[in-house]
Structure formats: structure tokens, C-alpha cells
Amino acid sequence: MSISADTITWKIGSKTILDQVSFATRPGEMLGLLGPNGSGKTSLLRLLAGLKRPHAGAISLDGQNIQSISRKTMAQRVAFVEQHATTNANLRVVDVVKLGRFPHRSMFSAWTNEDEVAVDQALERAGMVAKRDHAWQSLSGGERQRAHIARALAQAPKEIILDEPTNHLDVQHQIALLSLISDLPLTSVIALHDLNHAAMFCDRLIVLKEGRVVACGTPEEVLTKHLLREIFSIDAHVEPSQLHGRPLIQFTRTAR
Numbered sequence: 001m002s003i004s005a006d007t008i009t010w011k012i013g014s015k016t017i018l019d020q021v022s023f024a025t026r027p028g029e030m031l032g033l034l035g036p037n038g039s040g041k042t043s044l045l046r047l048l049a050g051l052k053r054p055h056a057g058a059i060s061l062d063g064q065n066i067q068s069i070s071r072k073t074m075a076q077r078v079a080f081v082e083q084h085a086t087t088n089a090n091l092r093v094v095d096v097v098k099l100g101r102f103p104h105r106s107m108f109s110a111w112t113n114e115d116e117v118a119v120d121q122a123l124e125r126a127g128m129v130a131k132r133d134h135a136w137q138s139l140s141g142g143e144r145q146r147a148h149i150a151r152a153l154a155q156a157p158k159e160i161i162l163d164e165p166t167n168h169l170d171v172q173h174q175i176a177l178l179s180l181i182s183d184l185p186l187t188s189v190i191a192l193h194d195l196n197h198a199a200m201f202c203d204r205l206i207v208l209k210e211g212r213v214v215a216c217g218t219p220e221e222v223l224t225k226h227l228l229r230e231i232f233s234i235d236a237h238v239e240p241s242q243l244h245g246r247p248l249i250q251f252t253r254t255a256r
């Protein structure tokens, strides 16, 4: 067990956003989080990262309630790439990535060789070496997204939580990022809208609708014609891909 949620409920005012959500990740797996707009994906990821507290239920890391884990320990262990992450505009790319080392350092400790290697490796993995010394302000949306991912990797986490990380990326970088995440020896929880990408890369999927878990299982178990109609209101043909064997979803041209 890595990150788990045990019957968590979370509200904004009197509105229930997440309703008795339970699941457990398996170490090293890539768990995809799917659901229509407004179903609660971002809210759930923010709770998993410890940025919000559930009103009922508990989030645990290796069985320990995260409310009893210090912020520093959480930050050494769990990286979160938010959907609309912002960064101080005066920094260079490498400075942003160096911020990922912050949880591993004490206030007065010197920058170590280990820090340097972690930053270099993270820039390399995120395909950002060529942009290392560029000003943040000069980056495109997709490059900023990749720099945020490099920062998360520099953190050397055991768990990484990503909220629609492929949003701004061209197709080459979408596939590169998802391949990278699925190949890393990390537990990842990743919100995705692209169902074919979820099918290709994730080990298991969870589907949310109106704050409730409505399906959980392998891509083959979850991404059925019936679920696509019931949850996403689309008609589609699903068959194993000839390229990778995972479900391939082909949509009809009209949504219901």
C-alpha cells in the first residue's frame, strides 16, 4: 500500500464535493483518475497531497494518516504537479527545478553533489536540458509544464500526483511524459481526460462521477462501452489496440 483514501468526504460549504471515496494505490503503479468536468478529480488530488483535509475519513501513506506526518516528511515523499501551477516569473528554469530539492535540505546546508545530480537528471528526464538557463518568462505553456514536472522529479519523491499534466503538451511530449511516468519506479496518481492515453499507460483506473467512485479496475475492466455511455455520455466502439493490446476507444461524432 502506498497512498490510500478511506471513505473520505469533502465539502465546500454545504455542497458535498467528494462523497465516501475509498481506494488504495499499489506501490509502483500508475493509477489514472478519470471523470467528467466537475466530478472532483482536482479536489481529490489536493486532498491526497495534503493541501486540504477531508471532513470525514482519512488519507494514509503506508497506513499512516497523513495528518500525523510532518509537512517536511510529506514533501520529501510526495510530489504534486498542479494543473495551474504558478512560479515566480524572475527565475530561470534551473532555479525552478532546484526548488524541488528544498524539502531535502536544512536551512543552512550547502548545495550538495546529490542535489546537483538530482536537478540534472530531472531536467534530462523532462526534456528541458536545452532550456536550463532560460528565463521562466520566455517559456511556452508546455515548456512550463515540463519544467514543473522536472521540479517534481528533482524532489525524488516516492509518490507523484499529477493533475492533467498533458494539458499544454504537443502530442510528442504527451507520449514522452506518460511513458516517463509509467517507467519511473514511483507510485503515481494522475488525472487525465484523454481516455486512450489512460488506457495505454495506466495500470489501473478510478472513475469519479459527482464526487463518487463509480468504477475501479484495469483499463480493460473499466473502459467499457457501457461505462462510456453512462458516465461520459458518449457512444464509442472499444477494442484491443493492434499496437499495444490495451483498449482502443473510437468515438462516434456526436455526443449524447
Ligand SMILES: Nc1ncnc2c1ncn2[C@@H]1O[C@H](COP(=O)(O)OP(=O)(O)OP(=O)(O)O)[C@@H](O)[C@H]1O
Pocket: 012, 017, 035, 036, 037, 038, 039, 040, 041, 042, 043, 044
Ligand atoms: N472554490 C470552489 N467553490 C465552490 N465550488 C467549487 C470550488 N472549487 C471546486 N468547486 C466545485 O467542486 C466540484 C469538483 O471540482 P473539481 O475541480 O475537483 O473537478 P474536476 O473533476 O477536477 O473538474 P475538471 O475536469 O473540470 O478539471 C465542481 O462541482 C466545482 O464546481
